[in-house]
Amino acid sequence: MSQPAPTLSQIRAQVDAIRKKRSGAQTIGIRAAGRWTGDPRVEVGDEQYAIFQCDSPLAMREALLQPADHCTRVLISNVDDAQISDDILLRLTPRRFVPLDGWQIVQSLFQARAIDPRLTRYSWIADMLVDLNPPGGFPPVPSGFLDAETVWRILLQHRIGLDTRGIDLAALLRWSADAEAVAGFRSSSEEFRAAAREWLVEQTGPAAAAILDCVASQPSPDTLPIGLVLGVIFNPRASQKLQKSLGKLEVKYLGGESPAAPIRERWQAAATEAVRMESLPLPKRKHLLARADEILYELEADRFAWISDTSPIGFDQRLQHFGRTLSDVVASSAVTSTESLDQVRESILEHDAARRESRRLQRLEMAMRLVRWLIRSQSSTKPQSLADAARHYLREGGFLDWARQTLRNGDPVQELSQAYAQLCERVTRYREQDSEQFARLLVDWTASKTSDAFVMPVERILDQIVAPLAARTRVLVVVLDGMSVAVFRELMADLLGRDWALLVEEGVGLRPGLATVPSLTEVSRCSLLSGRRSQGNGTQEQSAFTQHPALLKHCRADSPPVLFHKKSLLESDDGGLSGEIREAIASQHRRIVGVVVNAVDDHLLKGDQIDTPWTRDTIVALPTLLQGARTARRTVVLLSDHGHIIENHTRFRQYEGGGDRWRPDEGEPEPGELRIKGPRVVMPDSQTLIAPWTEKLRYKGKKNGYHGGVSPQEMIVPIAVLTAGDTPPDGWTEAPVDLPVWWNADAPASETEQVVTPPPPPKPKPGRLFDPDVEPMTSTSALEPASAVPHWISALLNSPVYASQKELGGRKPVDDQQLTRLLTSLDRRGGKLTSPALARELGCSLMRLRGLLAKVTQVLNIDGYQVISRDDASDTIALDRPLLLKQFDLGESS
Known part of the structure; x- marks a missing residue:
């Protein structure tokens, strides 16, 4: 049986192995049972080989006489050593024919003294390693063991x-x-x-x-x-x-x-x-x-x-299941529980696709919120005044509209999309009742020609909000044209807790503004920026803003208030704000700067194919404006001139004159409409018109959204004062988280949000900006029955380990009362709460919560063990009570 011929790889590997011991070897003898049948001259890269098959000593001598300049001469033979004379061996390096043994070559290639016996039982592994020998060889093995x-x-x-x-x-x-x-x-x-x-x-x-x-x-x-x-x-x-x-x-x-x-x-x-x-x-x-x-x-x-x-199909099937379950819940005569939905929702969250479907999960969460609202809405009472209705919409209705608008575009899964539509339709029926009640109160209030201490008409905002603030700090007024309360709530959810905190008037809370009638840009925005009821365009707004008496009072003669519109925002070569705006915001002498941003109003005209989540990054100019204000240490007053409704199967009713959502007072109001008259009806000149309170009616062509009517969505506008500093201006304080009790699943089941009729207004305190509203600000927790402090918390506060840890808090360690409220809130909710829910429980802002948690973790998280932890993905704060008891030597029974 013939022996396999030596391969070029084996020959090269044997040559390399010899040269690692004897560098410079040029003539090498290799003993091989098989015969070399390849070309006598071989070139591999920069290396040249002259390979001779020598079947006798004579053939060896002839091979040694052949010229082999700049080549490695290799003699291949299987002749017995006894037949080879010394004159031949003396010309070889080493002075013998080296057997072509695969494992010996491998051992040499790796500079190994020994080889793992798990390898040597496979002869083909040696051949494969020889074939794989890279240029420059294998690196030597550590410790000499391959x-x-x-x-x-x-x-x-x-x-x-x-x-x-x-x-x-x-x-x-x-x-x-x-x-x-x-x-x-x-x-x-x-x-x-x-x-x-x-x-x-x-x-x-x-x-x-x-x-x-x-x-x-x-x-x-x-x-x-x-x-x-x-x-x-x-x-x-x-x-x-x-x-x-x-x-x-x-x-x-x-x-x-x-x-x-x-x-x-x-x-x-x-x-x-x-x-x-x-x-x-x-x-x-x-x-x-x-x-x-x-x-x-x-x-x-x-x-x-x-x-x-x-499975992607499996994810859709879970969403289908949620859709069918939601349809059953919505179809029931009385919604009493979310238990069946909670179970399906948990299965959806457990799916891998959930991490990549944030917008769809947001819709899912909004649906859950609306169901929880349906459960609680059965015990709510109707507001009896415009102030009550405005407060109710600001605190609750805007959140409902945010949720409904998020569900507006449905879901790719048909069953779920249909269920969302059913849910929104049921919620909308309730919302329509609230809208009619609000509109009727608005009609009476407008006709009575009286003012209100809580609801602030847009034409009074410069006098009563911006001017007093400008007396204490430099101000950037940002008018986000068309920003509804729903958009405001979504925007604040993204903005607050980062660099910015929302301020409210002490003893008043978040105050609603009231658009003019009709709630149109040319009327309401002009009135807002002029400080009086008026109608006009951007040029008139700029002139009136610059010459506003209350604003001028706090400005230097050479640096009056300045107002920029959309055109100015787009004049920068780099796509950002124009240099003029940047310079004005950065100026130490310019007390008041105003900017009008049309992102929302533009969206109403042409955004019907876009699902827009309202964040600071969605509104292109806003991040730069806020960054400039923060750098210049300006307080930001974020305003709107009017709100809007979103197109949702509106009915077209044609009339001559008027606008999308208002018409001249001709004939009697039809179903869904009201006649409104009074001095705040800026146009037409008759100071009377007919407008829909229902969101289901329009008078002009179809758009993505509309305004001009008298629904709370259009009439109520937010007034947001934002600060990135540590110390609010006098008369202002950080707003606590004011989420509705149904917004988070971890809200206490016993809480019920109700409209509260405010008591008579208290006398103003010295140094206040203006008369406060009638309602003091309270956290939800303050409305709950006081409960005894759990024994384990009392034991913690009295423990020597806690006293020792508390010293690590520096000059301002965590307050025992704050810690007690935080631990009690977490413990009552099974050890977990979302950040907004916890802030709401504690009656503080998200920014303050972040600072409080930093102090608490410094004291409670001994040696890095996470007694208090935060999950960034779900924005959840967790308490590990067993670990706390162990870390502070409190025993399992505490």
Whole structure:
């Protein structure tokens, strides 16, 4: 039987091995059983070889006489040493024929003194290593021992593209998703596949055998998707109904037989882990998940995809389930519980797709909020005055409209989209009742020609808000044209708790503004910026703002108030604010700067195909304006001239004259309309018109949104004073979180939001900006019955460990009363609350909560153990009470 011929790789490796011991060797003899049949002259890179097959001493002498300048001369022979004379051996380096032994070459290549016996039983591994010998050779092995881990890392990486550093089943499955890698494994020799399989099983467990068998049997890289499918087919909730699917799976993908349960479970768990790896590119992840769904479809098991926490189809099925459940809840005569929805919602949040579907999850949360509102709304009372109605809308109605508008565009899942529509329709029926009541109160209030201490007409805002603030600090007035209370609430949710805090008048709280009638830009904005009821354009607004007497009173003669409109905002070459605006905001002498931003009003005209979440980044100019104000230490007064309604199946009713949502007083009001008259009806000159209170009516062409009517959505405008500083101006204080009790699921079940008729106004205190409103500001917690402090909290405050930790708080450590309220609030809610809910419980702003939590964690989180922790993703504060008891030596019974 003929012996295999030596390969060029083996010859080169043997030469390199000799030269590592005897550098400069040029003539080398190699003993090999097989014969060299290749070309006598070979060039590899910069190296040239003259290779001679020598079957006798005579052939050796002839080879030594051949010219071999700049070449490495290699003599290949299997002649016995006793037949070779010394004159030949003396010309070789070393002075003998070196046997061509694969493992000896490998040992030399790695400069190893010994080789792992787990390797030497495979002669082909040595040949493969010799073939893989890189230019410059392998790096020497530490300690001189060539172990199996080192060799298999080289072989698997170079042969099939598998990196074994930190290898586990998830990494093996991720490798199996590469078509080229799978092809390389399938085309490898049987001996290589068997040895690699044995090695990988030893490293990652018996499930690797099933995975590699699947790789070897499948021409497509489906092993990872198959692992995901296993989690559905064998799930106890479906397995009895999927016997036919199981049979198809075994025949087509598992070689006719299912792996044992422990193997399946490890395979499925590793596949799930693999698709969750952050290092896996998103397109690849999507492809693998889609392929798993395709396999489920092939197996007729796709109807159970909802079982999987990774399946895209399964995510939609969970949303379908939520939609059907929501429809049932909304259709019931009385909504009493969210329990059935809570369970389905939790399953949706547990799905991997939830992390990438923030807007859809926001809609889901808004739906839950509206359901909770439906439960509480049954006990609410109607407001009896315009002040009550305005307060009610500012505190609650604006949140409802935010939620409804978020659900406006539905969801790609039809069942869920239909359920959202049903829910919004039911909520809207209640909202329409509130809108009619508000409009009737507005009609009476307007006709009576009286003023109100709480509701502030837009034409009084400069006099009563901006001017008094300008007496104490420099001010930036930002008019966000068309900003409704709903938009304001959404914007504040994004803005507050970062660099900015919302201020309210001491003893008054957040005050609503009131648009003019009709609630149009040319009337209401001009009135706002002029300080008197008027109608005009931007030029008139600028002139009136600059010459406003109350504003001028606090300005230098050479630096009067200045107002910028949309055109000025867009004059910068870099896409930001113009240099003139930046200079005005930064000026130390310019006391009052005003800017009009039209983002919301523009959206009403042409944004019907866009789902717009209102954040500071959505309104392009706002981040730069706020940054400039913060740098210049200006207080920001964020205002609106009017609100708006969003198009939602409005009915068209045609009239001559008027606008989208108002018409001349001709004839009698029809259903959904009211006649309104009085001095605040700025146009027409008759000071009387007819306008709809319902959001279902328009008089002009269809748009994304409208304004001009007398609904609270259009008439009530927010007045927001924002500061990035630590000390509010005199007469102002940071606003506590004023979320409705139904907004967060962790609100106490006993709370009920009701409209409160305010008592008579108190006498103003000295130094106040103007007469306060009649209602003092209180937190929701203050309205609850006082409950005893839990024993474990009292024990904590009296413990020596706490006293020692408290000294770490510096000159202003955490206040015991504040800590008690915080711990009690968390404990009553099962140890977890969202940041807004906790701030609401404590009656403080989000910014103040952040500072309080910093102090509390400094005291309670001993040695970094998280007694109090915050999850950024869910914005949730958590209390680990058992850990607290252990850390402060309070015992389990405290």
